[in-house]
Amino acid sequence: MNKQAELIRQVSGVEPLKCMKCGKCSASCPSYEEMDIKPHQFVSYVQNEDIEALVASKSLYKCLSCFACIERCPRGVKPGALIDAARQVVVRQRGQQYLSADEIPALLDDEMPQQLLMSAFRKYRR
Amino acid sequence: MTYSYYPGCTLRTKARDLDKYARACAEALGFTLEELPDWQCCGGVYPLGTDEIASKLPSVRALDAAKQKGQDLVAVCSACYHVLKRVNDDMANVEDIQTRANNYMGLEDPYKGETKVLHFLEVLRDRVGFDELKKKVVAPLTGRKIGAYYGCLLLRPGKVMGFDDPEDPKILEDFIRALGAEPVVYPYRNECCGGYISLKEKALAGSMCDKIMDSAGGFGADCLVTACPLCKYNLNQSGKLPVVYFTELLAEALGVKEVAL
Amino acid sequence: MSVKNEEFRPVIVAFCCNWCSYAGADLAGSSRLAYPADVKIIRVPCSCRVNPMFILRAFEKGADGVILCGCHPGDCHYSTGNYYARRRMTMLFSMLDFIGVENGRTRVEWVSAAEGVKFSETMNSFVDKIRSLGPNVRLGDLRCKD
Amino acid sequence: MQRIGVFVCHCGSNIAATVDVKKVVEMALKEQGVVHAEDYPYMCSEAGQSRIGEAIAQKKLTGIVVCSCSPRMHEATFRKAAERYGLNPYMVEIANIREHCSWIHKDMEEATEKATILMRAAVAKVHLNAPLQAGESKVTKRALVIGGGIAGIQTAIDIADAGYKVDIVEKTPSIGGRMSQLDKTFPTLDCSACILTPKMVEAAAHENITIHTYSEVEKVSGFVGNFTVDIRKKARMVDIDKCTGCGVCQEKCPSKKTPNEFNRGLNNRSAIYTPFAQAIPNVPVIDTDACIKFKTGKCGVCQKVCQAGAIDYTQKDEIITENYGAIVVATGFDTIKLDQYGEYAYGQSKDVITSLELERVMNAAGPTKGHLERLSDGKAPKEIVFIQCVGSRCSDDRGKPYCSKICCMYTAKHAMLIRDKYPDTNVTVFYIDVRTPGKNFDEFYRRAVEDYGVNYIKGQVGKVIPQPDGSLLVQGVDLLDQKRIMKKADMVVLATAIEPNPDVRKIATMLTASIDTNNFLTEAHPKLRPVESPTAGVFLSGVCQGPKDIPETVAQAGAAAVKVIGLLAKDKLKTNPCTAKSDELLCNGCSTCANVCPYGAITYETKLINDHGIREDRRVAVVNSALCQGCGACTVACPSGAMDLQGFSNRQILAEVDAICR
Secondary structure, three states: OOOHHHHHHHHOOOHHHHOOOOOHHHHHHHOOOOOOOOOHHHHHHHHOOOOHHHEEEEHHHHHOOHHHHHHHOOOOOHHHHHHHHHHHHHHHOOOOOOOOHHHHHHOOOOOHHHHHHHHHHHHHHO | OOEEEEEOHHHHOHHHHHHHHHHHHHHHHEEEEOOOOOOOOOOOOOOOOOOOHHHHHHHHHOOOOOOOOOEOOOEHHHHHHHHHHHHHHHHHHHHHHHHHHHHHOOOOOOOOOOOOOOEEEHHHHHHHHHHHHHOOOOOHHHHHOEEEEOOOOOOOOHHOOOOOOOOOOOOOHHHHHHHHOEEEEEHHHOOOHHHHHHHOOHHHHHHHHHHHHHHHHOOOOOEEOOOOHHHHHHHHHOOOOOOOEEHHHHHHHHHHHHOOO | OOOHHHOOOOOOEEEOOOOOOOHHHHHHHHOOOOOOEEEEEEEEHHHOOOHHHHHHHHHHOOEEEEEEEEEEOOOOOOOOHHHHHHHHHHHHHHHHHHHOHHHHHHEEEEEEOOOOHHHHHHHHHHHHHHHHHHHOOOOOOOOEEE | OEEEEEEEEOOOOOHHHOOHHHHHHHHHHHHOOEEEEEEEEOOOOOHHHHHHHHHHHHOOOOOOEEEEEHHHHHHHHHHHOOOOOOOHHEEEEEEEEEHHHHHHOOOOHHHHHHHHHHHHHHHHHHHHHOOOOOEEEEEEEEEEOOOOOHHHHHHHHHHHHOOEEEEEEOOOOOOOHHHHHOOOOOOOOOEEHHHHHHHHHHHHHOOEEEEOOOOEEEEEOOOOOEEEEEEOOOOOOOOOOOOOOOHHHHHHOOOOOOOOOOOOOOEEEOOOOOOOOOOOOOOOOOOOOOHHHHHHHHOHHHHHHHHOEEEEOOOOEEEEEEEEEEEEEOEEEEEEOOOOOOOHOOOOOOEEEHHHHHHHHHHOOOOOOOOOOOOOOOOOOEEEEEEEEEOOOOOOOOOOOOOOOOOOHHHHHHHHHHHHHHHOEEEEEEOOOOOOOOOOOOHHHHHHHHOOOOOOEOOOOEEEOOOOOOOOOEEEEEEOOEEEEEEEEHHHHHHHEEEOOOOHHHHHHOOOOOOOOOOOOOEEEEOOOOOOOOOOOOEEHHHHHHOOOOOHHHHHHHHHHHHHHHHHHOOOOOOOOOOOEEEOOOOOOOOOHHHHHOOOOOEEEEEEEEEOOEEEEEEEEEOOOOOOOOOOHHHHHHHOOOEEEEEOHHHHHHHHHHHOOO
């Protein structure tokens, strides 16, 4: 098995074979239209070990971790955890962080809660 | 009754109000929030990766500290509550995480998810009781039409959070009713505000908040109430309706708003 | 666990009631749901037919674990047999515990005729448990050994 | 000393591919008392059986062990074969080396070793077998059918037509069941009531059928051929013989605010009511929880207006006891509760309804008189969305893991009927898969698409979003072109999963019939005995056994009837000879065994006992072998070790234990 596919499976704890391809995850996703690879496709990409396309996908940074897909999946597949694991695989690599320290000052404003920065750091950086 | 209290980073800075009102209301309602000494930031998001341990440790420390005191652990911020509750669930049910986290911590008495994590709203519902709360209201918010905004973190995943029906919650509506106002039920109340994505994807978060505001406004809400500083921030960027913390409403109704500040 | 336990092939006796658990075992078989060959099944009409004496005899003769499977509470073919079995086994197991036979060596499980998966999972987990406990030396009658 | 023959079956390659059958034969010959051992490709075949016969004759065998499939499959076959060749059938033991060995193990050495041990255990047991004689019990030539839906009605009619008496026990005030709630039926679109009512009338008029409506089975005892059943006839408060069914009482009843169960709670009914116009019997009942007379003591309007004097407030529940030879369970189904599916806004919007509710809306006798209208504002819907698989095929604990089977077809039916009657109403169906196996089923579905222009979209819906203007926004995706769909609808219909009637658990427990994890009753064999419960004398009809549509239900109802008729046609049944037996010399007359016996099969007699020369009168246990079912509870309870179970004696089981642990 492809090493990265195996890693994504392990980190996410998701068994893609449970998926019955109903599309409810995509139907629930608030970011659906922003995504190039749709939530339900993540499952088959991992199943088919097409990891190259997956890690290059901009969907990794569109997922909100809102857990709507996880909540509603009738088969307990957790597509959101899969997307998160794919993002982890990327940002854990050197030089692959999605948020650099340099760009932060420009993104800040006075009202912005610490929580937002913390969360973004956790999601976008190693 | 005394609870261990985990305020979280934002309640110490941008969301001071959320914290102050919570403490004042607690006193008014006859319970005490005892802040944990040396708490560390929960990280804002729950680390979904099954191999992530270090990022869960601040939560484990807080949970264990509450266990040492024999108290339930209360959070007010949705994100802190979410992270604490999920880490606690891991510590109780996921053997691998339990073992590895305890190995890191090197505790004499390993932590196995013994602490009960409560959101301030749960204390109101399950410990104080909304009927009891209603009796303590001195300045009912009569005539106000308030939309409850839950967001994601309080509710999902429903099985772990066990907070309310994740698809059709009612705790905030009951809360609003207890304060004498009229709750406005609208379908986007459990849809995401955009969360952390607003840092780099302002437009995407903005469109989500617009949908929420439009839906609430359409059903007649004149303001939204939330428990999450990030939700409040994101919703405020849309600005179609005013957004307040639930503790502020509570303080107002209990007549302790001025005392708090 | 240790290498020793890898090599250890326990002897496990499973008493299964004819109506639910034995049929569940059959279903596990026809569904090809594997469990270790260490498990040998004895068919009894009902879990209440299992005399504590049978279990003691098994341990005495060298069994390392004994499991009793019956219908789910309320589903007994003979209405109440599994309740009797449950009470008797509770008594027996506490006595076995008292004389030093580890609690994990005995188990009561309810498996219906439709639960092939549960049967297989139960046997797998029971065998794992017995393997981790190692051979039964406490009750084994040394005179029975070759 | 027994002379034992061991017969090892290859079962084609089912056993032989994993178990070295020759080796098992070789090992068998080393066992004490084994004078013959052989293997054969198909032991259960005619040729295989005659080899057993030859061995019995030539080697003068007194007992045989067949190493083959489960005794639940072929024990009876080999017992009959033994009997044919002059051996007592109870001298046969089966070693299950297929289901319990070859099918679950891969390693040949390991499997062969296990098969050998199982063979040894069976040989050890046969050593201690004794010839047993089956007794006989008589058959009560009357059947009970629990549930008066289409399944129960059809089973009852078929049994009655064969000349046997049948009683139907129905919980609600009328027979008819779910089918009476349906408007039209697929795939022919004929009116449900039009085909059901004649059957209801036929059942009611049949001289061999007795119908107990508003009644429930309270207690069941006995066994195949001889069940005794207590039936609670709930107090109707209306004299069934006097009532003329004029309906005036229902019109005049001042309490009219009880949700109408027949219309799925979409409108209200009076406290005195008949569920629907064609009800059988056409006699109302008083819902005492809703009746003002029962709540306050003041009212009595129905009694005043009843010209026939049929109203009787003093009626009490009545328990009748009947004997039956066979029992058919036909308890049917209900739709699951949707409390946990908040994302579909059921319960949040009146215009989100289940398919069964839509049946009532479309029905002329329903809450809208058959006009398709929104329940919120009575307006005609112009856009209707159907959502499939709501709660079906869910492995989470919100729904059911199985396919409910009927939804694809009834949705096509609804879509077609709506497009036919209201051509300016658009219909969209969100589906995961369209499943149409059945005669003329796929053609039917294609007609909905091709002739009626129903819009099918592949993809489960994520959320139904009520809009401030009262419409509904359906959020989904079209999986085939990856597009987000935001469909505005006036009404949303949920194809809600079906589940067995919740009462079935209680009934299964009373009947000691097994039930699966989804509360469907288990059949004796999933392929070959689909209408029999593993409990002898209990038969299954309709959805209580698994999801099915009307044609399948009727077919199964007929099959169950045939099985019942086959049973009732016998005058006597052979009883199980593996019954308990007390050793009078050991019995101390303590009554412990009688206290645990679920069948009351143990009595005490004072007998003259000769205890090693001492003759005295002693009180000893006596087992009535016609009543004993052979569970063995008494054998373990007996403190003096006097009680034993024939065929599963203490010594036999201990011999098996010893053989396994050797």
